[in-house]
Amino acid sequence: MSTGAPPSPAPVREGPAQRLRAAVLGASARLTGLAVAAALGIGAVVLALSAEETREALDDGLGPALVAGASAVGRAYSALLQGSVGSLGALSETLVAATVLILTGLAVAVPLRAGLFNIGGEGQVIAGGLVGGAVGFAVTGLPLPVHLPLAIVAAGLGGAAVGWLPGFLKARTGAHEVISTIMLNNTLTFVLIWILTLPLVQVEGRSDPISRQVLDSARLPRLLEGLRVDAGIILAVLVAVWVLWFLDRSTTGLELSAVGANPAAATAAGMDPARTTVTAMTVAGALAGLAGGALIVGLQGRITPGFSAGLGFDGITVALLGRGTVVGTVLSGLLLGALKAGGRAMQARSGTALDLVVVIQALIIVFIAAPGVVRALFRVRADVGDGARISQGWGS
Amino acid sequence: MSGAAAPVRRRRRFAAFGGLLAALVAALLRADASARTAFVLNDARGARFPLPDLVVPVAGTVRILAALILALAVLLAVRGAGRRDAAVVGVMGGLAVVALLTWAGAGTSISVVSLLRGTLFAAVPIAFGALAGVLCERSGVINIAIEGQFLAGAFTAAVAASILGSAWWGLLGGIAAGALVGLMLAGLTIRFAADQIVSGVVLIVFATGVTSFLTSQLLAGTPSWNAPVRFQAFALPGLSDVPLLGPIVFDQTVLVYLMLLAVAGVQFGLFRTRWGLRLRSVGEHPAAADTVGIPVLRTRYRAVMLGGVLAGVGGSWFTLEAASQFSKEMTGGRGFIALAAMLVGRYSPVGALGAGLLFGFADALATALQRLPVPIPSSLLRATPYVITIVVVAGLVGRLRVPAADGKPYVKA
Numbered sequence: 001m002s003t004g005a006p007p008s009p010a011p012v013r014e015g016p017a018q019r020l021r022a023a024v025l026g027a028s029a030r031l032t033g034l035a036v037a038a039a040l041g042i043g044a045v046v047l048a049l050s051a052e053e054t055r056e057a058l059d060d061g062l063g064p065a066l067v068a069g070a071s072a073v074g075r076a077y078s079a080l081l082q083g084s085v086g087s088l089g090a091l092s093e094t095l096v097a098a099t100v101l102i103l104t105g106l107a108v109a110v111p112l113r114a115g116l117f118n119i120g121g122e123g124q125v126i127a128g129g130l131v132g133g134a135v136g137f138a139v140t141g142l143p144l145p146v147h148l149p150l151a152i153v154a155a156g157l158g159g160a161a162v163g164w165l166p167g168f169l170k171a172r173t174g175a176h177e178v179i180s181t182i183m184l185n186n187t188l189t190f191v192l193i194w195i196l197t198l199p200l201v202q203v204e205g206r207s208d209p210i211s212r213q214v215l216d217s218a219r220l221p222r223l224l225e226g227l228r229v230d231a232g233i234i235l236a237v238l239v240a241v242w243v244l245w246f247l248d249r250s251t252t253g254l255e256l257s258a259v260g261a262n263p264a265a266a267t268a269a270g271m272d273p274a275r276t277t278v279t280a281m282t283v284a285g286a287l288a289g290l291a292g293g294a295l296i297v298g299l300q301g302r303i304t305p306g307f308s309a310g311l312g313f314d315g316i317t318v319a320l321l322g323r324g325t326v327v328g329t330v331l332s333g334l335l336l337g338a339l340k341a342g343g344r345a346m347q348a349r350s351g352t353a354l355d356l357v358v359v360i361q362a363l364i365i366v367f368i369a370a371p372g373v374v375r376a377l378f379r380v381r382a383d384v385g386d387g388a389r390i391s392q393g394w395g396s
Numbered sequence: 397m398s399g400a401a402a403p404v405r406r407r408r409r410f411a412a413f414g415g416l417l418a419a420l421v422a423a424l425l426r427a428d429a430s431a432r433t434a435f436v437l438n439d440a441r442g443a444r445f446p447l448p449d450l451v452v453p454v455a456g457t458v459r460i461l462a463a464l465i466l467a468l469a470v471l472l473a474v475r476g477a478g479r480r481d482a483a484v485v486g487v488m489g490g491l492a493v494v495a496l497l498t499w500a501g502a503g504t505s506i507s508v509v510s511l512l513r514g515t516l517f518a519a520v521p522i523a524f525g526a527l528a529g530v531l532c533e534r535s536g537v538i539n540i541a542i543e544g545q546f547l548a549g550a551f552t553a554a555v556a557a558s559i560l561g562s563a564w565w566g567l568l569g570g571i572a573a574g575a576l577v578g579l580m581l582a583g584l585t586i587r588f589a590a591d592q593i594v595s596g597v598v599l600i601v602f603a604t605g606v607t608s609f610l611t612s613q614l615l616a617g618t619p620s621w622n623a624p625v626r627f628q629a630f631a632l633p634g635l636s637d638v639p640l641l642g643p644i645v646f647d648q649t650v651l652v653y654l655m656l657l658a659v660a661g662v663q664f665g666l667f668r669t670r671w672g673l674r675l676r677s678v679g680e681h682p683a684a685a686d687t688v689g690i691p692v693l694r695t696r697y698r699a700v701m702l703g704g705v706l707a708g709v710g711g712s713w714f715t716l717e718a719a720s721q722f723s724k725e726m727t728g729g730r731g732f733i734a735l736a737a738m739l740v741g742r743y744s745p746v747g748a749l750g751a752g753l754l755f756g757f758a759d760a761l762a763t764a765l766q767r768l769p770v771p772i773p774s775s776l777l778r779a780t781p782y783v784i785t786i787v788v789v790a791g792l793v794g795r796l797r798v799p800a801a802d803g804k805p806y807v808k809a
Contacts, residue, residue: 175790190779353612358605370590
């Protein structure tokens with residue numbers, strides 16, 4: 001095996017962002033809708049097969065089993081619908097879930113422009129929640145208009161630091177971001193547990209890892225009396241507007257897209273792909289960090305181990321469902337927020353495990369990533385090769 | 397930014413790393429100066445040919461090791477070791493680990509045998525996962541989904557071994573599940589030409605969701621379905637009596653022996669058979685392979701499926717050997733460590749085993765240190781393998797010679 005290939009300039013590859021843009025433009029809303037419908041359909045089959053009552057009814061024959069399965073699905077899915085949009089409280093829960101999903105989705109969508117795949121959302125969420133939360137309970141004596149923004153900025157910076165590292169490592173040593181971000185997720189999960197047992201952080205008199213309460217002066221205000229939706233959703237939308245400007249109107253954003261579309265051309269035009277990589281990952285980290293911060297100074301109020309579980313992977317689903325665009329990401333954040341809020345209601349009311357939502361989410365991205373599957377299912381006519389091909393190989 | 401300066405920069409980075417290591421090791425000297433550490437070389441369960449314990453004074457040993465590391469760092473900074481630069485870094489790391497163990501074991505004893513046995517044991521999923529990755533990527537398909545194959549394999553192995561009452565049935569179930577995820581990966585990436593990294597991540601999310609859902613929905617209510625019959629360790633007669641080596645290598649579990657056989661088999665198959673040549677040609681230049689009549693897509697399908705079989709064996713390790721039952725997301729990122737091991741091992745099966753042993757050692761070391769009176773929080777120790785992965789991937793792997801068609805779907809012109 002060979003060694004010692006010169007590390008720069010980066011080898012020329014066909015542009016992932018170019019392909020992504022083609023995928024975005026070529027994709028119809030109809031296909032996205034079909035992907036969601038197909039995922040819900042397969043989810044229903046899985047649910048029907050695994051429901052206890054179906055297995056019991058199977059003793060009486062296939063017919064009763066089918067009826068039992070269908071009624072299990074009906075109950076679960078109507079609970080899901082009720083729990084997501086069925087009432088003002090349900091809508092509030094949907095928005096609460098969407099806040100975090102929009103921000104973590106953007107944390108995946110931004111580096112996608114530069115051809116980078118950020119799987120490190122979870123670690124970045126942890127860092128953001130940790131730093132933002134620490135500012136929220138350790139800094140005292142400030143009024144809300146100062147303390148709350150301070151905590152939120154701190155959360156962004158914490159996440160940015162964790163996003164910067166894999167970007168820096170990729171730019172300097174070629175370490176692939178998929179591996180380094182995942183390893184940072186696992187590392188930070190354990191670092192979080194350790195930090196939560198430090199005397200300055202832990203609640204007095206508790207032996208389990210749990211942080212002090214974030215002061216009221218750093219908490220995101222609730223928007224409506226008696227409902228859990230807070231100013232975090234406004235933060236998420238404002239940030240999305242900024243990202244829209246950043247990607248489409250700023251010089252750095254242009255460089256991001258240019259490097260993603262064709263690194264060689266971008267280099268020839270005087271741009272620096274290495275620096276762009278670092279920028280993209282740092283911004284992504286900041287976005288995910290904001291999600292962590294919004295969670296801790298908003299809904300949760302204190303830091304617990306595992307508060308971030310699965311949020312990074314949710315962000316991937318959101319960004320892919322939104323096909324890498326900002327508006328798409330916000331919309332799919334709302335949709336998956338509804339799915340999540342509804343899933344909790346489903347678990348509570350019909351006893352169906354919340355993990356079914358994860359299965360449905362995974363199926364949605366399967367169908368988005370491989371539109372051919374949906375076409376095969378629904379016999380939709382189509383062009384060849386319009387899948388969202390976005391990633392690069394190991395070498396670049 | 398010229399090409400000629402790169403090795404020098406890399407060497408300086410290595411030297412700086414060595415200096416840092418030496419400083420860290422020297423910092424350990426603040427321990428009790430008169431203490432001694434005993435390295436036990438015998439199996440705790442008794443040995444036919446016992447070896448004497450190796451007892452060393454802590455302060456003196458650590459001082460000597462720090463000096464050695466510093467000397468190697470200076471050597472790297474001044475003139476380097478040519479192509480063996482990375483090896484020198486490895487030696488420095490090894491010396492630092494010995495120093496750490498000497499310090500951690502002050503006033504007590506450390507079982508070298510159980511540490512190295514644990515290394516080989518913990519290397520099983522990493523090596524199988526990395527082998528799966530080697531097969532897929534040598535044929536031109538990026539396999540990020542190893543983590544998902546592990547989860548599917550672990551879950552199915554647990555259920556099959558519980559219901560059918562034999563670990564061998566469990567292994568068969570694990571293999572089937574790993575191959576099924578492999579088939580899905582092959583279908584998405586080959587048949588539908590979907591993005592390979594996205595497909596892999598999707599399959600991980602999918603496998604996580606399905607196994608977690610079925611665990612809450614089915615296994616929680618029927619505990620007898622999640623009580624797998626597990627593999628027992630068995631000693632190879634004769635060989636297991638060899639001092640030091642015997643209890644480490646030849647008194648192991650089924651999957652450890654299988655791992656060694658699989659590494660040898662894949663190494664031979666890939667580089668010494670027609671099958672291997674064809675597989676590699678499809679991953680390097682599919683159009684050329686196609687021209688001479690090698691069925692590109694079929695070859696890739698088979699490589700990805702066989703990779704799934706190997707990853708399924710690796711997944712079975714979690715429930716048939718490591719833990720007593722399946723629990724949600726129990727694989728804890730090891731599929732990604734296997735991916736890193738594949739890169740560190742530079743797409744070779746023997747390299748995969750070597751890298752697997754490195755990560756296995758990190759695992760075993762963290763476990764061993766948790767048992768010693770060390771003032772390091774156990775949560776940080778558990779993060780060690782992940783940190784080491786980042787350091788190794790960033791510091792030692794660098795740019796790779798990747799199979800030329802890796803990650804690109806093949807569409808016949």
